[in-house]
Amino acid sequence: MRSQITGQCDLEFVNLGRDGEPGMTECQGDCDDHSDCAPGLKCKERSWNEAVPGCHGFAYNRMDYCYNPACDSDSTEDSLDSSYGSQGGANMPKCAGDCDEDSDCAGSLKCFQRDGHQRIPGCSGRGVSNFDYCYDPADEEDTSTSTTASTTGSTTGSTTGSTTGSTTSTPSTGGDCLCVFDIDRTLTGKQGTATNNECPQNKEIPGIMDYAYSRGWLTISDAGQNLQQTFCNQCYLGIVSAGWASGPDEKDYLLDHVLLSEPYSKLREEYPKAARWSRRRTLGSPLVLGYADRKKQDAVEGIVNWYAQRGITIRPPKVHFFGDRTENIGPFASKGYNSREISCDSRDQSHHNGMVGYCGALVSEIVDTPGVKLCSDPEPVTTVPPSDMAPPSENQPTPGGECLCVFDIDRTLTGKQGIRGPDSDCPNNKKASFIWDSAYSGGWLHLSEAGQNLEKTFCNDCYLGVVSAGSASGYLSAERRYLLKNVLKSRPFKRLQRKEREAKEWSDGSEVNSPLVLRWPDRTKQDAVKGIVEWYATKDIHIAASDVHFFGDRTENIGPFRQSGFNSREISCSKRDYSIGNGMVGLCGAALSEIVDTKGVVEC
Template sequence: MVMLKLLTGLALAWLTVGTPSSPGGSPSKANATQARSSLRGPPVASADPAPNAAPSAAPNAAPDAAPDAAPAVPDSNVHSVCQSRPFDSSLGPNGGENMAQCQGDCDGDEDCAAGLMCKQRDNGEPVPGCSGGLSWPQMDYCYDPQCEDEEEGLPPLDSSSGSDGSTDMPKCHGDCDEDGDCATGLKCYQRSGTTTVPGCSGIGVPDFDYCFDPADAPEPPTMPPGSGPACLCVFDVDRTLTGNQGTASNGECPADKEIYGIWDTAYRGGWLTISDAGQHLKETFCSKCYMGIVSAGMASGRFSRERTYLLENVLVGEPFQALLSSNSQTSHWSVRSVHSPLVLGWPDGQKQDAVAGIVAWYEQQGIRIADQDVYFFGDRTENIPPFSSTSFNAREISCASRDMGIGNGIVGYCGATTDEIVDTKGVHVCSDAAPTPTPLPPPPATEDCLCIFDIDRTLTGKQGDTTSEYCDKNKLENSIWDTAYGGGWLTLSEAAQTLPETFCNSCYLGVVSAGDAGGHTSPERPFLLENVLRSEKFDKMKSENSQASAWSGYPTVNSPLVLDWPNRLKQNAAEGIVSWYAQQGVTIPPKKVHFFGDRTENIGPFAEKGYNAREISCGVSFSFELLVGSHLDGPKRQSLQVSSVHLPEASSGSCLGGALRPWPRRQMTPE
């Protein structure tokens, strides 16, 4: 009993005195606040880290974006109007005493300076007189009551229905998904970030949509007098408006700008990095144009801060910003469909279709834009040539910086530069920077020529397919296994069966392939030499020089048959083959070198060497199972013709949206 009394006394003393973390005997504010903060979501201001992806930026650590110290709030008698201030979350979830205006986290009015009150929040509700800086959705902030009347006469945005919304919601209530969620006569105002809702006050929950009265919305903008016809600039996002994450801070892309606190999930992920052009669109011709986005990516997903940042800080064209303020649908993000100018999740190789949809959307808003005044800018090589099927303009950008770790440079690295955003008409890829050699008069008949071929889906077709619509002239060799792609019995393309019937019969021959033609001891290699790579001059060379039948491998070229050579670098292997022939006493001028291959990415780079190159297998079915530009059947023999550097003219249902028109037989020989 004595022991029980002793323990009871100690317990009462402990409750009276309090724990070390709660002096004075009052319940620990830290404990209560920490319990509540465990349920908090990510911050919602322009510098917040994205959830589940970025390194932890807990509220109890002062974020870089927050001010070093919020200025002290004057006594309420000193001023008679609201003075807006940025959010300050630097004190973390434990808050402090005598906190200034817009500081948090407070638990009650007693935590705030004289004249201020604590705004209790559950899900990012607006705090009167506070905007900008960094805030957390469930942190509570001190505010000046005088700011409550800042927008007198306008009802505040009401988010009490939560993200699922409700039915028959009144004006300024959300989150709505469509007009049917709102009361009769009201519509659902679709918005991104904290776009102002007509007829309502406050900022509400970022990315929530609210019911509004259409009568409160201003009329759509009209073109100012003398401004000329409307134009449209459409951009890819990843590696176009943005650069590779982390490269602005490590010096690889010094013109780029890292936006610390906004996570970008694209590719390898990292802090959002805005390209040179993304920072300075206002200094380009696009500043006078309407704007749009077509991206295969998702701009870090729904509710991401990246989307809001792009709208508020990157797409700053005057007409576009005016439309944003007057038309709620302008800021809506379309996914795999087009019902706004911001389109995400759209497949590569088909972006010209989304651009056409954006043009149609603008026309529905009463803004007519001529096709020749539409400009698309993107970093992926494969997305540019298909625009040839339209009257739109398109330009590949990030030409000076390519990410060689992704598809051997098929995507950009630092993103677009300001000087690449130009209103030049036509369709242009990066290789156009090295001009194609000026055509010369027909050379003397004594000059030698060289035909170089890729193998997989060029000399061969998809294994086993000899009956489909486009592959019915292919030939199956059911005793030779071809390991390329998914593997199968060797299947020769039409051109491979009939090379002696083309102009290449009078040329020397060579091979440059990223594959290995079945491997070192495969029967495919001798079969190609004996039955496919046949021409008068090459047959004679093989009979006199055993090295002509040898197979070279990257990075060495010691024969005309080169394997394992990286895509986008095949022009270098072709140069090595020309040098090998020169060592045998055969001089072949650059204008007489012809490369034929099925992968789009391999064609443009040949211009820098002065060689001719042609993409083949174009009037046929394209294989979307593969990363870039592989075709199902290989080339028709009509594809083998004298040419400079040619990407396909676009037509529906074929390679990357582009197909060369059938070439008559008279063009199968040198002109």
């Protein structure tokens, strides 16, 4: 180890631990100030891997090193600044990185896209391998390395090198396709399921930890092992996940063994940045992590734009998203993209009544079908010609113009406990004193705006019903009594309750014996509503499917009504509870303006 100043300006870094040593010489770290270095040397304090004059080799990103000022005296160039990190920033100055596009750089500066430690015109130092840095094109004219940069700059499949180190693309014809996947419970399955025969088609990867939902060895789904056996093998690939892929080991495995297709593999060879991971809203690659559920269609749009910037044009009908969470599928209709819910036959009931998949995607679910497809949607069936259909029964009753409004309870007729008042997120909610509500976090019952005013909506002229996955705080609870007396009120329902005792009773479990149904699983509430319609029919009240309306706060419960013929509407759209499943449930509950007589299926 060096103990004396050498005067040389081409020395290897020496890392002496986080506390360093007294009297450190050139390129030794970690110093805290100049006094830690030998006389005549200075301490180069760094934010993130900035160059140290006269030093090269491996250096820890945030370690500070002693250096000889004489090694920097004849340099008029700025040092490369990597302090912005891998996501870069806006309006970055000269020699700063990591940039992705010219627009990341201030003023007339451009982004120099490079491989490895390729020299940046007008800047000194090596920077971070494969980081791209902002530079002034005028500096390129004054350096002999610019010619080399132009011939060695990265290219995509249909690009040619330029004198700026960026790429000039010839757009493709638009015949390309794109497959974008969620990761957790889509390309992966629940940890441990490959070895206990619950998901025999899954494959466990010992030694690589996956922290999604529950901790365990990374487990790859059937589709995750075999993307090359699907139509996606001829498509470009992308990722949009609310999770973080559990660290470098899982990310590397996904890149090396899962995210494989002919176009994407070729692109990665020619343009290594296609394998870089982006975080949250910084869409610097087609692999996006930390993106909120219910908004993944926006990230996919960003991925499509990322490909377009590289001359790869993909039309919306050729874009396919595959994911396991119902709430992420329907919103893709607004973009014109295709989306398909997967892991339909296996759901993890330990997470919010099957909100997420269990085994992950099957190869049979990765198919090139147009539109939005939920697990609850039936597969196409052969239509029976009218001449072959049986004539209607002479005794079949005709719907009599009645209507039915069915509500979820928690975060629909109610709001989150403790939030009310003019300065709160839910100024129109009302506390029901001394009525306990056990839903979610628990607390005194708070009614939503709609829950207080059903008689002011069109539902006042309709029969009523309830379908909830919860228990309304349990058998003989004060909440159940309060809802019956103060919330579930309409003219027809009041008349019926005077005649029919069952109209005041609660059905618990799998059977519908009244219009008030509790403990019914999410994602299947359309079946309970059908049971309520049939119950009313036994009372000689016949309601057409088109006059049945369901209102609930959870996205996963709305889409499945599409094939039932009933109307359904998601509510609590403006305020969501992000403390539960990324806004999976409402916060304030239903607003009065959301209880409307509109046809079809309407999501937030």
